[in-house]
Amino acid sequence: MYDLELEKVVLHIQKKKTKRVLLQLPDGLKPEAQKIVQEIQKKTDAQVFIWLGDCFGACDFPLGLEGLQIDLVIQWGHNTFIKELGW
Amino acid sequence: MVELLLIDGKYTRKIELDAKALGKLKKFKTLAVYAAVQFSSGLQSILAQLKKECITVVSSKPARTKEQFQILGCDVYHENMHLQENVDAYLYIGDGRFHPLALVFQQRGQKFKEVFMYDPIANALAILTEKDIDAILKKEKASLKLFLMKRRIGVLLTTKPGQLQFKASLALLKKYPEKEFYFFLDNTLNSKNFENFPFIEVWVNTACPRIGLDDAVYMKQPLINLMDALEAEKKLSGV
Numbered sequence: 387m388y389d390l391e392l393e394k395v396v397l398h399i400q401k402k403k404t405k406r407v408l409l410q411l412p413d414g415l416k417p418e419a420q421k422i423v424q425e426i427q428k429k430t431d432a433q434v435f436i437w438l439g440d441c442f443g444a445c446d447f448p449l450g451l452e453g454l455q456i457d458l459v460i461q462w463g464h465n466t467f468i469k470e471l472g473w
Numbered sequence: 474m475v476e477l478l479l480i481d482g483k484y485t486r487k488i489e490l491d492a493k494a495l496g497k498l499k500k501f502k503t504l505a506v507y508a509a510v511q512f513s514s515g516l517q518s519i520l521a522q523l524k525k526e527c528i529t530v531v532s533s534k535p536a537r538t539k540e541q542f543q544i545l546g547c548d549v550y551h552e553n554m555h556l557q558e559n560v561d562a563y564l565y566i567g568d569g570r571f572h573p574l575a576l577v578f579q580q581r582g583q584k585f586k587e588v589f590m591y592d593p594i595a596n597a598l599a600i601l602t603e604k605d606i607d608a609i610l611k612k613e614k615a616s617l618k619l620f621l622m623k624r625r626i627g628v629l630l631t632t633k634p635g636q637l638q639f640k641a642s643l644a645l646l647k648k649y650p651e652k653e654f655y656f657f658l659d660n661t662l663n664s665k666n667f668e669n670f671p672f673i674e675v676w677v678n679t680a681c682p683r684i685g686l687d688d689a690v691y692m693k694q695p696l697i698n699l700m701d702a703l704e705a706e707k708k709l710s711g712v
Contacts (some may be wrong), residue, residue, distance in 0.1 A: 387594070388482045388511060391575040398478055414568065415482055439661075440570075442681065443545060444479060445537075446634030449660055451475050459475055462482040465510050466539040473547060473682045473700050 390418060392425045395460060399430045403457075404458045406433045408451060410441040413462040432458075443467055484511045484593065488566060489518045494598035495526065495637045501561040503529045507544040507576060509567035512593065516542060516566060519591075526528055531558040536645050547684050549578035550700060563588040570601070571683075577601050578686055581610065583602065586650045616675065616695035617705045623674035627667070629696075631680035638679040644703055645677065664692045677702045 399407060409422055423434045435456065437448065444467035447459065490498070498504065504523060508516060523530050526527030532542045536553040544565070548554060563586060565573035573590045580586065580603075588601040603610075620626070626649075628642050645654055657672060659666070663683060667676060676696040678685040701708055 387485060389485050390482060391480050395478070395480065402476070412482075442683075443547070443635070444477070445547070445633065445681065447477065447633055448602055449632055458474055458478060460478045461479060462480045463509075463511060465479050465481055465543075467545075467635055468537045468539070469635060470536055472638060472644075473550060473553070473698065 388415060388418070390415075390440045390462065392422065396426060397425060397428045397441045399432050399458065401448060402458065404430070404432050406435065406456045407446070407460060408437060408456050410437040410448075410459060411462045412441060415462050418462075427435070438451065445469070481514075484515055486517045486542065486593070487518055488512060488593045490522050490591060490598075491596050494589075494596075495522060497598055498523070498528065498562075498564065499526050501528060503531060503558065503560045505556055505558070505560040505563045506530050506532050506542060507563065507572075508542050509569075509572050510540075510543050512566045513540060513543040521567065527673055531560060533557070536658050539644070544575060545574050546683055548575045549581075549686060551581075551583055553580045560586060561656055562586050565590045566593060568592045568594055572604070573601055574687070575683075577603070577606050578640050578696050599656055606686075609686050611692045613686070613697065613701070614709065615691065616697045617701060617709055619695045620675045620677070620697055621705050621709070624651070625653050625655070625672055625674045625678045627670060627673035628654055628699075629662055629678045629680065629684075630656060630658050630674055631662060632660050633657060633680070636680040638699060642679045642699055644679070645699070648679070648703055664688070664694065664696070667692070667694045 387441050419436045445465040520530055534541045535548045538543055563576045573588050573654040576588045585603050590599045630639050677699055679699045682698045689696040
């Protein structure tokens with residue numbers, strides 16, 4: 387029902403030689419996590435993590451990922467957030 | 474540095490209004506149409522349907538969005554919508570209430586127009602009115618009054634880079650020199666932590682403005698958004 391663009395995701399991970407990737411999904415797409423993880427693990431060597439909690443938008447980027455040496459975050463259901471001074 | 478890859482997750486099926494939904498929308502001359510990003514690039518059929526019914530469709534690219542027709546949950550201030558035309562109603566395409574409620578919030582202080590929500594998955598049309606945010610507006614008004622009256626204010630800053638608004642929050646010091654401002658930092662804001670700082674009389678949220686609306690109504694302590702705090706008197710006078 388939704389285009390997860392898994393081919394693009396896999397190609398990106400392969401091209402960048404990503405080692406650890408974090409997946410963030412809006413609630414409605416969270417059940418797709420299994421399919422996404424399986425596809426990435428089948429076609430790349432990346433270790434995949436799934437964000438458990440909310441992800442309300444591209445503005446909602448988790449902190450402290452360097453500690454886990456995560457080098458790529460993939461968010462579905464969002465596009466570029468243009469930050470401005472104030473709201 | 475951690476790289477971010479964004480995937481729209483576009484809805485792959487045809488998006489069309491059913492006859493019942495179209496029937497309810499026929500009475501409007503001008504509709505402002507918005508959608509979540511999963512649906513915003515697939516609106517051609519709906520736009521053609523509305524055109525066929527002689528309904529004028531308008532839209533905009535709100536301040537923080539990437540494309541026309543798209544709406545974000547944080548689009549809760551009318552000036553950020555960049556919508557030039559007067560409309561008879563709003564039509565939101567997508568599922569859930571989070572995004573269409575932004576269309577209700579952004580009408581605060583404006584003459585209210587109904588917000589229709591069309592869910593293409595359930596093929597269902599529902600409506601949001603001012604009543605849906607009535608309790609939130611009452612709480613907001615009370616909190617704005619308290620903000621103007623009280624002295625010790627807690628300013629909530631998030632460490633999330635996309636939502637960090639420290640620089641913008643400094644305008645509070647200039648605008649209200651008689652107040653004492655205490656700046657609090659956290660990743661995800663949790664109102665349970667407010668209890669540890671009983672000297673704070675009113676909280677000002679500088680992170681996602683939905684915290685100061687949807688979430689604030691459930692909080693014991695008064696909490697308002699930064700942009701509303703900066704215009705508290707104007708908001709209360711209804712100007």
